[in-house]
Amino acid sequence: MCGIIGYVGKKEASKILLDALELLEYRGYDSAGIALSAEDKSSCKLIKCAGRVSDLRKRCKEADVTGDCGIGHTRWATHGGVCDENAHPHRFGKVTIIHNGIIENYGELIEKYGLEQKLYSQTDSEVVAAVLSHFYEGDPYAAIRKTVLKLKGTFALAILFDDIPGKIFAVRNVSPIVAASTRDGAILSSDVAAIVPFTSQYFVVPEFHVICLSKEGIEMFDLSGDKANIDWLTVDWDVSRSDKGGYPFYMEKEIMEQPQVVGDTILPRIKDGKPDFTAEGIKDSTLSDCKRICVIACGTAMHAGLVGKSLIQAMIGIHVDVVMASEFMYNDPVVDKDTLVIAISQSGETIDTLEALKFARKCGSPSISIVNVKGASIARESEHVIYTCAGPEIAVASTKAYTTQLAVLYLLTARMAMARGLWNDEKLNAYMKELMRVPDVMREVIARKDEIHHIADTMLNAKDVFMIGRGLDYSILLEGSLKLKEVSYIHSEAYASGELKHGTIALITEETPVIAVVTQDKLKSKELSNINEVQSRGAKVILLIKGEEIPEQEKIWNSIFRLPVMADEFMVMPASVVLQLIAYYVSADKGLDVDKPRNLAKVVTVE
Numbered sequence: 001m002c003g004i005i006g007y008v009g010k011k012e013a014s015k016i017l018l019d020a021l022e023l024l025e026y027r028g029y030d031s032a033g034i035a036l037s038a039e040d041k042s043s044c045k046l047i048k049c050a051g052r053v054s055d056l057r058k059r060c061k062e063a064d065v066t067g068d069c070g071i072g073h074t075r076w077a078t079h080g081g082v083c084d085e086n087a088h089p090h091r092f093g094k095v096t097i098i099h100n101g102i103i104e105n106y107g108e109l110i111e112k113y114g115l116e117q118k119l120y121s122q123t124d125s126e127v128v129a130a131v132l133s134h135f136y137e138g139d140p141y142a143a144i145r146k147t148v149l150k151l152k153g154t155f156a157l158a159i160l161f162d163d164i165p166g167k168i169f170a171v172r173n174v175s176p177i178v179a180a181s182t183r184d185g186a187i188l189s190s191d192v193a194a195i196v197p198f199t200s201q202y203f204v205v206p207e208f209h210v211i212c213l214s215k216e217g218i219e220m221f222d223l224s225g226d227k228a229n230i231d232w233l234t235v236d237w238d239v240s241r242s243d244k245g246g247y248p249f250y251m252e253k254e255i256m257e258q259p260q261v262v263g264d265t266i267l268p269r270i271k272d273g274k275p276d277f278t279a280e281g282i283k284d285s286t287l288s289d290c291k292r293i294c295v296i297a298c299g300t301a302m303h304a305g306l307v308g309k310s311l312i313q314a315m316i317g318i319h320v321d322v323v324m325a326s327e328f329m330y331n332d333p334v335v336d337k338d339t340l341v342i343a344i345s346q347s348g349e350t351i352d353t354l355e356a357l358k359f360a361r362k363c364g365s366p367s368i369s370i371v372n373v374k375g376a377s378i379a380r381e382s383e384h385v386i387y388t389c390a391g392p393e394i395a396v397a398s399t400k401a402y403t404t405q406l407a408v409l410y411l412l413t414a415r416m417a418m419a420r421g422l423w424n425d426e427k428l429n430a431y432m433k434e435l436m437r438v439p440d441v442m443r444e445v446i447a448r449k450d451e452i453h454h455i456a457d458t459m460l461n462a463k464d465v466f467m468i469g470r471g472l473d474y475s476i477l478l479e480g481s482l483k484l485k486e487v488s489y490i491h492s493e494a495y496a497s498g499e500l501k502h503g504t505i506a507l508i509t510e511e512t513p514v515i516a517v518v519t520q521d522k523l524k525s526k527e528l529s530n531i532n533e534v535q536s537r538g539a540k541v542i543l544l545i546k547g548e549e550i551p552e553q554e555k556i557w558n559s560i561f562r563l564p565v566m567a568d569e570f571m572v573m574p575a576s577v578v579l580q581l582i583a584y585y586v587s588a589d590k591g592l593d594v595d596k597p598r599n600l601a602k603v604v605t606v607e
């Protein structure tokens with residue numbers, strides 16, 4: 001997704017902008033650019049290109065531009081192809097802007113303001129610059145107010161006016177902007193990762209509020225022009241987690257961080273050995289009164305929701321729907337005051353999840369969000385938020401965010417059982433004791449990473465990899481399959497192993513790699529039969545099994561990884577780490593850009 005950055009202060013802006021754009025690269029992009037305001041009120045200097053930030057850096061060096069106030073952008077194409085003209089920033093008249101989001105009515109605006117022959121790009125963003133220029137007669141706030149009232153869609157805009165050097169204006173609707181005062185000025189960005197090096201205090205710009213950054217700091221106004229108060233937040237991320245820490249890729253580092261961050265997520269929410277959400281202000285009634293639960297999320301976060309569904313339905317006995325957020329509103333969802341909605345999102349900015357949450361709240365549903373980024377839109381939109389303590393997750397492929405989301409779901413399930421009087425102390429204590437073992441069990445798996453690397457090497461040249469399991473094992477594999485395909489580009493499909501013979505088994509041929517997970521006692525015998533079915537058709541079976549369940553003499557596998565033993569409902573955790581490492585090693589050994597896979601963005605802020 002597009003990344004935006006703005007800086008004004010006493011330092012050389014181009015260097016700060018370029019360094020910050022590198023911190024935003026993980027969001028995914030295809031072109032980049034910066035603009036610097038000119039103190040003599042001449043046109044802002046603008047440099048942009050398709051390609052990487054490193055290409056932009058070269059162009060800036062050649063252009064030898066300097067300045068102490070500027071904006072920068074990494075573009076993930078939505079309207080118009082990848083080319084220099086479509087890169088941001090965009091200029092029109094005295095106005096220069098960068099934009100993250102989608103303007104749905106840009107066609108109408110082109111017609112309304114007679115822009116047909118006046119545009120040089122195919123982007124909706126350039127149209128915003130033109131409309132801003134149309135309204136700009138010297139008062140930036142008036143021009144911004146009139147413009148945003150004409151826009152339909154999502155936007156985070158950072159704006160320079162040629163004749164107001166040294167000032168950056170910004171306004172948003174849905175797409176994120178965070179901002180902070182620095183020692184010598186001010187900075188804004190799409191997300192906290194880019195401003196962490198400059199400050200420990202930041203704020204999330206409220207929607208339809210205009211901020212003005214200058215060397216003196218930041219002012220904020222609502223659209224009627226009244227000054228507005230700023231709600232400051234503290235960066236509680238360990239900045240050292242924002243670099244690779246000696247690992248070749250962030251993905252490996254973040255996989256290795258999981259024992260620590262899962263512990264960081266669990267421990268503060270255990271009081272006297274019991275799960276406790278007092279700090280989050282979640283009353284037991286919220287967990288005991290709901291008649292059903294609806295989880296809304298995308299991608300990996302949705303897969304975490306599937307595990308939550310298994311836990312809650314098995315242990316609490318209420319129905320849980322897990323709905324992909326992009327489908328939620330279009331399938332006439334039945335949510336009401338008796339439906340507890342749980343929105344799960346690492347970034348807290350995924351627009352599909354945010355819009356689905358807003359819809360559910362309009363239906364009267366109570367809501368809890370599980371979010372990693374403090375102050376993110378989804379956190380602010382929900383009644384309650386439980387923050388995972390994964391720290392900044394830079395790799396596009398989500399790993400530690402997933403397992404910390406699971407950690408929260410394990411805690412929430414236990415609290416729900418307490419709130420409903422379902423568990424006695426003995427059962428609760430046994431469950432919590434097992435939950436507290438998770439970090440060490442993850443360490444056990446990580447200690448055997450070379451074994452896992454050998455397994456990964458068996459599928460380096462695979463064209464297709466199937467993954468089969470039932471129940472919770474199937475949920476585990478849906479996530480494992482997404483990991484493999486998004487970082488290795490190998491087609492992978494997780495399949496409920498009982499469903500396989502209803503068609504898809506036709507695709508299993510000699511040497512097709514099939515990863516099977518067997519961790520649930522109640523499902524083991526059927527899962528083993530399904531493994532026999534694929535093996536008898538020539539599949540190369542990679543078996544991830546709980547402990548010593550099958551003796552060597554009944555060998556039905558080509559490779560095996562015996563997982564450390566936990567209670568069945570917790571086996572997700574060790575199994576997930578194995579599948580994450582398999583995906584990682586395949587991608588790294590194929591020489592791919594593990595952290596920034598092609599076409600992908602870390603935060604999807606377009607629907």
Ligand code: AGP
Binds near residue numbers: 486
């Ligand atoms: C998973 O590895 C991907 N990064 C992607 O599926 C991601 O989980 C999804 O886009 C949801 O993002 P969120 O958790 O920030 O809402």
